[in-house]
Amino acid sequence: MIATLAEAALRSLVLGGVVWFGLNLFRVRNPHVHMTAWVVVLLASLAMPFVMHWPTVTITRLPSPVSVPADVMPADISTFEMPQPMQPMTPGAAIVPPSKSGVSINWWLIATVIHAGVASLLLLRLAIGLCLTWRLARAARPINGPHMVDADVRVSREVGGPVTFGSTILVPPQFAGWDAKKRLAVLAHEGAHVANRDFYILLLASLNRAVFWFSPFSWWQLARLAELAEIISDAEAIEVIDDRLSYAEILLDFASTVNPRPVELAMARASTVRARVERIIAAAAMPVAVGWRKRAWIAAAIVPAAIVSAGMIAYRTPEPAPLAADSGEVPAQHYRPFVNFYAMGPTSVFAIFRDGDEVYGQLTGQRKLRLTVGTDGIASYPASSGEITFPLDAERRSAELMLRMNGRDIRALRLAEMPTAATDSGSLDQYVGWYRVAPNRVLTVRRDGDRLQVQETVQGRAALLAEGADAFSIRGDNLLVFLRDEQARVSRVLVQNAVFGARLASRIDAAAAQAIEADFARRVAEVPDRFREQVPVAGGKEMILRGIEDLRSGTPNYDRMSALLAAKVHRQVDELHATFVALGPVESLFFRGVGPGGYDIYGAKFENGTAEFRLLLEPDGKAGDVIFRADGNDELGGIVSCAEEANVRGRAGTSPIRIMVYNEMGEDIRVFNLDADGNRKALSVVRPNMSWAATTTVNNPWVIADKSGRCLEVLMPGRQTRFHNVEASNIGAKPGRAARRAVPIANGEDMLRRYIADVGKGQPDYEHMTSEVADITRQQLPFDQAILAKLGALRAVSFRGVTALDSDIYIAQFANGSAEWRIGVRNGTITKIALGPNF
16 A cells, blocks of 8 residues: 555656646746646545556557577466475474574555554544534624625634634634724635635645655645635735735734634734735735636646656557468377376376486476486485385386385385387277366366367367377377276376376266366356455455464364365375474464465465465365465575585574576576585476476575586575576576566567467467466466456556566556566567466
8 A cells, every 4th residue: 555655646746746847837927827736736646546557558669679588587487376395394393583683674564554653643633623623613603794705704712813614704703893994804815715615625635645644745735725725815805905015914913813723724824924925015916817717728738747647658569460370280299208107196196207318207296307316226206295215126127116205105006107009999988078187177088080089177179199008198298098997997097297297087977077167167257356356255364374373283174174175284284284383473464465366365474484375265165275385584595606515504493485496507407405414415306497496494505506416506595595597697696686687578578468369369379388388378278368358458568677586577458457467488488477466
């Protein structure tokens, strides 16, 4: 709120400056013209918080001829409510409070509290003045007899001189004893205030000052309008009595006796009477009154300036001419990898890939990473819930594999292997049906002549390409392997995706499939309005607070969770318990917005750190899903040179924090964690133009190395290093280097416009996205398409800045609202995309 008010105050100041310059440029001296102009400015100032950004001026510019540089950084990856790997914390680790070298200060909160306090005092003072003066006017005695003014004239013992309250003129008891000229001057002056409605104008100016009290312009506005009101009323009075000197003497007499209340208009205030008397004596002629037509022309002249000051400038690039489509048929691409799939649970699959001498692993929902193989032949995969190890040579010899994870053995049965024998599996009809790939997603398999088609909930259909016995692929990328039960009937399907790994989907009947898709359709229908309105679901805050306390005590209430969430929490309950114990008690929980997937986003302040929660509530009041991200404390972190690696040590028990590393090196990089003894622990291999994320602790060091293991830099997690790019030109540079760029990425706006248009039509151009962005776009497509349909036609796109990851921020103006987008483009390919609030 304080940011909106500050921006509105600045825009009002700009408008006031334009009007002041225009009045002086044209040497306008008539106070009636000045009064009309500044009243228009006052009304614009009061309306500014509500109308700013509404008028949009779109400027068409030619595309930049500059080629896309090879070292342009990508934008932030949009997680779209996808969970991120967590580096487990030891449940018994000592809790070390954050360093007290820096005090956590929320300056926005402090500024908001100060503003609200001062504004409340000013409004309270105004309200008390109104109430007391109203009571005083009600108690005053009306004066009977004819008056020369159209106002209610009353006598009050509480006033020392003539004052105006609304349409009531209050005079002291001595009024009857004044001479005729003095009474005539008083009634003419105060009657002018009533006729011009000065009381109500100054009341609005007082309200404007109370709201924008921090702006000097609001104080000047009130003083200037009061001054003009007195100048005009003085002129009216002098015209009536036709005696300047006598009127000046009357003002001087009243200035020493009147003490008006805040909402009264006194005829003579001691602070202004001297300037008024000097002006009266020096004036050669009285100002000429202006009629309503001239006032309308004055207002019409100022309205364009008001619109410009309230609006914003957006830029658009003309749509390029469409490229000629290649009409030739693209030959089918078959699935190439050599891979074995092992079941680790009802839905969890561990895949082992071989590429020459290199071996990779991928667990369901996590990244494909190169396995680290020790001298003893033990291969290691850094899963989020604990390291998975196994003898590498055993993987070739048996149909099952003994995996070791968190100190216990897991017997994993081989589900399938690729490539598989190219045998005839029989009729395609045996595969036709519905498979539940997620709690709210159904995979539908249909037959189309001599081939199969597959479609996931509310997504487009895709043809399946036969890869062997019970195995099919989509364009040689995503793999589907149908699995049989003991009676050799197809009962499950293994769906493998390059980004999210392999999933197991059980076969279900038509009724269950319809119920799942109906529930998903309900959610898709609700998300657009929720995203546009940005209002939290009732009960969400309380749900998160109860969940935090349950996890801190180590006893989560699974009855308040969906089956999927309960299973996820149950698998990680020890790590979550340790994390929330380390964070300490909750100090505050505040709503941030609604994500494009319908998740309510909350920020949390704990005793020992901060965090973000994304909550999806089901219609039955249960938590359908919760995504947690630890954001560390106030320690900044930093980059340490490799020369200091031997002296850097890990610190257990400090504030949890999620870090994300993006590889811009053009070749693989390796990530190692340093333990308390300074020893490296291999955690991950990050491919070029890919990101890696994990939850660790503040100042717990990570070594970023090249593929040979040579140190490139040491990352100390903290507020400035939560998002970190690894690129050759900035190895070892200090955090915050993204500020070096102040212009948008070449071709970024054009790519964003195409992306929005294609998603709106439900036909994204996946060929111009990285595989990571393409898969996330497919997952989010039904929600984004529904949101764009609700927002309406795209009007303009305006560049707003660069994020900490050097990604471009755009505000897209639609017919029915606006939305924030973040995009990264590299060599004509979208490397990152994000819609909606990001923190």
